[in-house]
Amino acid sequence: MQGKIRVGVSSCLLGNPVRYDGGHKHDRYITDILGKYFDFVPVCPEVECGLPIPREAMRLLGDPETPRLVTSRSGIDLTEKMIGYCHTRVRELEKNDLCAFIFKKDSPSSGLHKVKVYHESGHSKKNGRGFFAAAFTDHFPLLPVEEEGRLNDPGLRENFIEKVFCYYRWKTFLQQKPNYKALINFHTTHKLQLMSHSPKHLSIMGKMVAAGKDIPEETLLTEYQADLMEAMSLKATVKKNVNVLYHISGYFKKLISSDEKNELISLIESYANHKAPLVVPLTLANHFIRKYDASYLQNQTYLEPHPSELMLRNQV
Ligand code: SF4
16 A cells, blocks of 8 residues: 555544534544544535534435435524535545545434434434435445444444455556556456455456457446446355355365365354354465465455454454
């Protein structure tokens, strides 16, 4: 990595006192752990659109597809103000070269999933999206996005961070003005990682790259990018990881002793039966890759898709 990965984040999660009540929602995992690798671009839609601190709390009201943003007590309609702000801000953010965004959950401005939408009767359903989160994801459909609350789930956390690092590698790759050969190389190094998310996408993308010589370069890269991010959005389940691990063990067939092979298989089965985390069979596989100098595997991003210091695979 050269420098840190630029990631947008709801400002209150960084500890900035921008909430309606003058407080914040400092998330230590974001600032203290992810902050070692991510350079944060804070965004507070409510303050940036001109509202004061403190301010009246607000909520979504009406149709979940096209809700209004209104203040909770006095019912002031802030919808047009917020829509105008979002329109400008997402375009400004194009210059920031973001690789992801982490949103504050439940907020009528920043929440990404299941934000409460109130009916005139006072009842509510958790089926809305915050105004800024909706505008951002519509404007940057490929960018990895997540809420801070969901980052407490080890599986979702690992998946999101893996996707961020993958997108960062792709953007770095594009900056190098890649040719067809470079795309083949990118695809080759990501094969096992793609397999762990979607064997179907791996197959489609393999065919696309194989036929790529006849496709205009820009079209090829655009289509590859869309499939890459779509594949990475699909969760790498235990079953899919086990499939990849058996693929890895297959490469060793003629290299490792039968004892070593049995040891590896036994750890893969422990992982398959939820008795050991993913890091356990992978650590042994990595040891064999180094010991037997398995060069094809050495370059696979699957083996270290994000810094091992984050210990994300110790919990999945
Ligand atoms: S949730 Fe969003 S709008 Fe609310 S204080 Fe945090 S950053 Fe600002």
